Ligand SMILES: Nc1ncnc2c1ncn2[C@@H]1O[C@H](COP(=O)(O)OP(=O)(O)O)[C@@H](O)[C@H]1O
Ligand SMILES: O=C(O)C1=C[C@@H](OP(=O)(O)O)[C@@H](O)[C@H](O)C1
């Protein structure tokens with residue numbers, strides 16, 4: 001069975017999508033993001049899924065996307081920030097190389113701005129992010145096999161650090 005070289009988890013704004021793309025380019029492998037898979041599956045952008053069908057439906061699509069990607073993608077895989085909420089997803093990550101991109105509130109808030117494209121952050125992004133991060137910090141720690149601190153660091157240097165970390 002194919003499995004990802006590296007799975008990236010972390011809060012919204014930790015840089016999973018951006019650093020994941022850089023990392024895949026450095027490694028010369030494909031990049032995949034479960035958020036993009038979900039949008040393809042649903043045939044619409046994530047904010048529209050939240051509006052039309054609600055978060056529970058999004059999480060159902062997300063569980064399917066995570067399972068499919070873990071089973072079939074051999075490159076770098078970025079998950080959505082909330083994927084770790086599902087016990088099913090955390091269990092599926094056991095045995096994988098999972099890098100937690102950690103970020104503290106000040107950098108996360110700066111990076112997500114007013115939460116464009118992230119429906120959970122559409123109202124009061126700073127307070128909502130703080131709540132999400134407090135709730136999820138233990139879950140990221142539970143699934144991670146390594147943690148990379150991203151505060152004050154740029155995506156190319158973070159991607160290079162992960163390449164070094166992946167070397168046997
Ligand atoms: N290390 C970083 N330093 C500065 N800006 C970053 C960094 N990582 C990501 N960004 C920026 O923050 C925003 C969110 O990044 P993104 O990769 O979408 O995060 P995630 O997928 O974890 O939510 C993007 O505008 C991106 O360019
Ligand atoms: O934190 C969350 O629950 C979410 C994070 C988003 O992905 P990013 O972490 O890539 O922003 C996306 O999956 C969706 O808007 C829900």
Ligand SMILES: [Mg+2]
Nearest residue numbers: 016017035080
């Ligand atoms: Mg992302």
